[in-house]
Amino acid sequence: MEIILSIAIGVMTSCGVWLILRPRTYxxxxxxxxxxxxxxxxxxxxxxxxxxxxxxxxGNGADGVLADPVPQALVxxxxxxxxxxxxxFLVVLLASRGLTGxxxxxxxxxxx
Amino acid sequence: xNGWSHHLIIAPILIPLAAAAILLFIDERRRVAKAMVSLVSxxxxxxxxxxxxxxxxxxxxxxxxxxxxxxxxxxxxxxxxDGLSALMLLLTALVAVAALVYSLARWHAMGSHxxxxxxxxxxxxxxxxxxxxxxxxxVFFEVMLAASYGLLxxxxxxxxxxxxxxxxxxxxxxxxxxxxxxxxxxxxxxTLNMADLAARIPEMEADRRMLMEAGAxxxxxxxxxxxGMWPLCFWLPTAYSAAAAPVAGxxxxxxxxxxxxILRLTTLLFDSGPSxxxxxxxxxxxxxxxxxxxxxxxxxSQALGRLAGFxxxxxxxxxxxxxxxxxxxxxxxxLLYLVSSTLTISAFFMLIELVERSQDAGANVLxxxxxxxxxxxxxxxxxxxxxxxxxTMAILGTCFAMCGLLLSGLPxxxxxxxxxxxxSAMMGTGAxxxxxxxxxxxxxxxxxxxxxxxxxxxxxxxxxxxxxxLEGTVPRVxxxxxxxVMFLLGLTLLLTVQANSAMQYMxxxxxxxxxxxxxxxxxxxxxxxxxxxxxxxEGN
Numbered sequence: 001m002e003i004i005l006s007i008a009i010g011v012m013t014s015c016g017v018w019l020i021l022r023p024r025t026y027x028x029x030x031x032x033x034x035x036x037x038x039x040x041x042x043x044x045x046x047x048x049x050x051x052x053x054x055x056x057x058x059g060n061g062a063d064g065v066l067a068d069p070v071p072q073a074l075v076x077x078x079x080x081x082x083x084x085x086x087x088x089f090l091v092v093l094l095a096s097r098g099l100t101g102x103x104x105x106x107x108x109x110x111x112x
Numbered sequence: 113x114n115g116w117s118h119h120l121i122i123a124p125i126l127i128p129l130a131a132a133a134i135l136l137f138i139d140e141r142r143r144v145a146k147a148m149v150s151l152v153s154x155x156x157x158x159x160x161x162x163x164x165x166x167x168x169x170x171x172x173x174x175x176x177x178x179x180x181x182x183x184x185x186x187x188x189x190x191x192x193x194d195g196l197s198a199l200m201l202l203l204t205a206l207v208a209v210a211a212l213v214y215s216l217a218r219w220h221a222m223g224s225h226x227x228x229x230x231x232x233x234x235x236x237x238x239x240x241x242x243x244x245x246x247x248x249x250x251v252f253f254e255v256m257l258a259a260s261y262g263l264l265x266x267x268x269x270x271x272x273x274x275x276x277x278x279x280x281x282x283x284x285x286x287x288x289x290x291x292x293x294x295x296x297x298x299x300x301x302x303t304l305n306m307a308d309l310a311a312r313i314p315e316m317e318a319d320r321r322m323l324m325e326a327g328a329x330x331x332x333x334x335x336x337x338x339x340g341m342w343p344l345c346f347w348l349p350t351a352y353s354a355a356a357a358p359v360a361g362x363x364x365x366x367x368x369x370x371x372x373x374i375l376r377l378t379t380l381l382f383d384s385g386p387s388x389x390x391x392x393x394x395x396x397x398x399x400x401x402x403x404x405x406x407x408x409x410x411x412x413s414q415a416l417g418r419l420a421g422f423x424x425x426x427x428x429x430x431x432x433x434x435x436x437x438x439x440x441x442x443x444x445x446x447l448l449y450l451v452s453s454t455l456t457i458s459a460f461f462m463l464i465e466l467v468e469r470s471q472d473a474g475a476n477v478l479x480x481x482x483x484x485x486x487x488x489x490x491x492x493x494x495x496x497x498x499x500x501x502x503x504t505m506a507i508l509g510t511c512f513a514m515c516g517l518l519l520s521g522l523p524x525x526x527x528x529x530x531x532x533x534x535x536s537a538m539m540g541t542g543a544x545x546x547x548x549x550x551x552x553x554x555x556x557x558x559x560x561x562x563x564x565x566x567x568x569x570x571x572x573x574x575x576x577x578x579x580x581x582l583e584g585t586v587p588r589v590x591x592x593x594x595x596x597v598m599f600l601l602g603l604t605l606l607l608t609v610q611a612n613s614a615m616q617y618m619x620x621x622x623x624x625x626x627x628x629x630x631x632x633x634x635x636x637x638x639x640x641x642x643x644x645x646x647x648x649x650e651g652n
Binding site: 032039042043046077081084089092095096105 | 268273285
C-alpha cells in the first residue's frame with residue numbers, strides 16, 4: 001500500500017515538474033494540477049496509511065489503532081484552496097491568450 | 113490586557129473581512145460609497161493597530177494570546193500578539209492608508225472590485241502576522257496571495273497580464289512547497305502550533321529530526337520566494353514594476369511578510385538544542401547573493417519601476433543576511449531598517465507614477481530594451497478630477513531626493529540611522545563588542561556598496577527626470593496623490609526624530625524574540641475563558 005502510494009506521488013510529481021517547465025501555458029497549468037494532486041496525496045500520507053480504522057478514539061476502537069484526522073482536515077483545505085487558485089490561474093491564462101494571441105508563457109512565439 | 117481590549121487582537125482580521133464582504137454588495141458604479149467603506153475600514157484598522165502597538169510597547173510582554181473558538185493552545189488555533197507582530201500590523205496599516213488614499217485619485221476606478229481585493233489583502237497580511245499556527249499561516253498566506261493576484265492584474269493590459277501569469281505560476285508552486293513543508297513537520301513533530309512545535313523540537317530523536325529539518329527547509333523556500341532571495345527572485349522586479357502604483361505601494365509589505373515569517377520561525381524553532389542555527393548559513397550567503405544581484409539590478413535599471421523593484425531585493429537581501437548572522441544588536445538595527453525601507457519603497461513606487469506622468473512612456477528607456485517592457489500606455493487611466501497640487505515639480509523633486517537619501521542610507525533621514533545601527537553593531541562597537549569575522553566584513557562592504565549603487569542610480573535618474581527633461585510638460589498631480597507620498601516620507605522623518613525611542617522598542621522586541629520560552633509559555637499558559645458559550649462574545 002505504502003509503495004503504491006509513494007510511486008503514485010513520485011510519478012505525478014516528476015510529470016508535474018516536467019510540465020511546469022514547458023513553454024505553453026496549458027502544459028504549465030496541467031503540471032501545476034498534477035503537482036497539487038501529488039502534494040495532496042503526500043499530506044494524506046503523512047498521517048500514516050491505514051484502512052478501516054476510526055478517525056477518533058471511540059468505545060470499540062480503544063485498542064489504540066486510529067487514523068489521524070488532522071491530515072484529512074488539512075488535505076480538504078488544501079484541495080479547496082488549490083482548486084480555487086488553479087481556476088483563477090486559468091482565467092489569467094485565457095486573458096493572456098487573448099491579449100498576446102499566443103499561449104507561450106512569455107507571450108512570445110508565433111501568433112496563431 | 114483584559115476585558116474588551118483582549119478581543120482587539122482579532123480585529124485586524126475581522127475589520128477588513130467585514131469591509132470586503134460589505135463592498136461586494138455595493139454596486140460598482142457607486143464608487144464614492146465603496147471608497148468610503150474601504151477608507152473607514154482602513155482607518156479603523158490603523159486605529160486598532162495603533163492601540164495594539166501602544167499596549168505592546170508598554171511594560172507587559174506576552175499577554176496577547178487569543179484562543180480562537182476558546183480551545184486551549186495545542187488543540188485550537190491561537191493568535192499571538194507580540195512586539196514584532198504589533199510593529200508589522202502598524203506598518204501594514206500605515207502603508208495601506210497611504211496606498212488607499214492614493215488609489216482614490218483614479219486607480220480604484222480602473223477595474224472592478226479593487227476595494228474588496230484590497231481589504232482581503234489586508235486581512236491575509238494581518239492574519240499572517242498574528243497567527244501562531246503553521247497551517248493557519250498557510251490559509252492566510254493564500255488569502256493574501258489570491259487577493260494579490262487580482263490586485264496585480266488591476267488595470268489590465270498586456271504587460272500586467274504577462275507579469276501576473278508568471279507571478280501566479282511562481283506563487284502556486286511556492287504554495288505547494290509550503291504544503292509539503294507543513295505536512296513533513298506535522299508528520300514528524302505531530303503538531304502545527306508554533307509554540308508547541310518549538311517546545312517539541314529539542315526533544316526530537318535524530319531520525320525524525322532530519323525529516324523535520326527537511327520539512328523546515330522546504331517551508332523556508334516558500335517564504336524565501338515571497339521575500340525574493342536570489343535565485344528565487346527573478347519574478348519580483350517585473351511583477352512589482354508592472355503593478356499599478358498604489359498596488360505596488362502595498363506590495364512593498366508583502367516581501368516583508370516573507371522576511372517576518374523567516375525571522376519568527378528561526379528565532380522560535382531553531383534557537384537552542386541540536387537544531388540551533390538551522391538554515392542560518394543559507395540565509396547569510398543567500399542574503400549576500402540577493403544583495404549583490406539587487407545592487408547590480410539597481411545600477412542596470414533604466415526604468416524607474418524596475419529600479420524600485422530591485423530596491424525591494426536590496427532591502428530583502430540586507431534583512432536576510434542579518435537574520436543569518438542572528439545577533440541581537442544587529443537585528444534591532446535591522447528591524448528599524450525594515451520599517452524605514454518599507455515606508456521608503458512604498459512611497460517610491462507611488463512617486464514614480466507621478467514623476468513619469470510628465471514624460472513620454474519609456475522616453476528614458478533605450479529603444480533596444482523597450483521590448484522588454486512591452487507597449488506601454490494602453491492601460492493608463494484617464495486623469496481624475498480634484499484639486500491640482502501647486503508647485504508640482506518642486507514637491508516631486510523634494511520627495512524624489514528624500515527617496516534617494518533613504519534608499520542609499522545617507523544622513524539625515526532614517527535610512528542612515530538604520531544602516532548606522534546595523535553596521536556599528538556588526539563592527540563590534542555596539543552591544544556585542546566582538547571583532548567581526550570575514551563574512552561579516554564582506555557583509556559590511558556589501559551593505560555600503562549597495563548604498564553607493566542606489567545613490568548613483570537615483571542621481572542618474574533624477575538628473576534625467578528633473579534637470580534635462582527638455583520637452584517635458586509639468587505633470588498634473590492631484591493633492592490626494594502627492595499627500596500619501598509625503599505622509600510616508602514624513603513618517604521616515606518622524607522615525608529619524610524619534611530614533612531613540614524607536615531603537616528602544618526594536619531592542620525590546622528582539623530581546624523578547626531571542627527568548628522563545630516567553631512565547632512558548634505564553635501560548636501554553638493561555639487559559640480558556642470560563643463560561644463563554646459558543647455564539648456569544650466577539651470572535652468566539
